[in-house]
Amino acid sequence: MLCLPGLVMAQQAIKINGYIFRKGSDSRISQAVITDLNNKNVMMSDDLGMFSINSAIGDTLLITKKEYASFKVTVDSKADLMIGLQPLIALKEVTITGQTKKQELNDVMKQYKSQGIFNQGKSLPVWEFLNSPLTGLYNIFGKGPRDERRFAAYAETELENTAIDKRYTKELVKSITKLPDEEVTKFMLLYTPSYQDMKEWNDYQLITYIKKNLVFYKKNKSRAQQLQLPPSPKAE
Numbered sequence: 001m002l003c004l005p006g007l008v009m010a011q012q013a014i015k016i017n018g019y020i021f022r023k024g025s026d027s028r029i030s031q032a033v034i035t036d037l038n039n040k041n042v043m044m045s046d047d048l049g050m051f052s053i054n055s056a057i058g059d060t061l062l063i064t065k066k067e068y069a070s071f072k073v074t075v076d077s078k079a080d081l082m083i084g085l086q087p088l089i090a091l092k093e094v095t096i097t098g099q100t101k102k103q104e105l106n107d108v109m110k111q112y113k114s115q116g117i118f119n120q121g122k123s124l125p126v127w128e129f130l131n132s133p134l135t136g137l138y139n140i141f142g143k144g145p146r147d148e149r150r151f152a153a154y155a156e157t158e159l160e161n162t163a164i165d166k167r168y169t170k171e172l173v174k175s176i177t178k179l180p181d182e183e184v185t186k187f188m189l190l191y192t193p194s195y196q197d198m199k200e201w202n203d204y205q206l207i208t209y210i211k212k213n214l215v216f217y218k219k220n221k222s223r224a225q226q227l228q229l230p231p232s233p234k235a236e
Helices: 004-011 101-114 126-131 133-141 143-167 170-177 181-190 195-200 203-219 221-225
Strands: 013-022 033-036 042-044 050-056 060-064 071-074 081-085
Touching: 033 050, 033 170, 042 050, 042 170, 042 203, 060 081, 071 081, 143 195, 170 181, 170 203, 181 203, 195 203, 203 221
Parallel strands: 013 081
Antiparallel strands: 013 050, 033 042, 033 060, 060 071
16 A cells, blocks of 8 residues: 555656757757657657657656667656767867758859859749840750759759658667668658658657558558668779
C-alpha cells in the first residue's frame, strides 16, 4: 500500500520540455532526436534546440545526434531539462568561406541577368513588350531565356529538396522505424514527404507520417525490396 502512490506517480503522463546545447558552449543543437525508451515516443529539437515530449516520472530519455555522444537522462520531475551533448570530435574553429547552395544558385541567376535576360526568362508584360519588342521577342524565342527557365526550375527543385532533407533525416527515420541502413534508404525514397507538406507539418505530424508509412511498408515489404538503389559512386 505504501508503494502505491509512487507507482501511480511513475505512470502518470506528463509533458517534459527542455533544450539541447553543445557542451562547453551556449550553441543550441537542432535536429537532435529525443526518444522515451519506456513509451517509445520520439521527438526532435527545433532550430533553437528546444523540444517537448510526452513522458512520465521514472522514464528514461535517450538523446542522439550525429557527431555527438549519445546521452541518457531519467525524468525525475516536471522541471525543464537542460541537456549538453559532447561532440565526438573536437575540431578547431575555422572561418567558413564557402557558399551555401542557395547563394551558388543565386549567383548563376545573376549571371543570366547580366547577359540581358530579363524577367527570369518569362514573357514580358504586354505594355513592356510594346515598349521594347526586340527584348520581348528575345525573351520568348532566345536560347538564353530557355536556359534560364530550365535552370530556374532546377534551382527551385534543389532548394525544396534541401528544405526537406533538413528535417526528413536518415537519423530521424532510423530512430523511429528501427530498420537497417539499406532499408531506411529505400523507405525514405518511397515515402519522401512533399515540400508543401514539410512547410505545413510540425515535428509531431512528421513523426506520425513516418509511423503510418512504416505500417504500410512492412505489409508490402517484398515489393519494397525490389526497389533498386542507385549504385554508390566509386572512389577515385
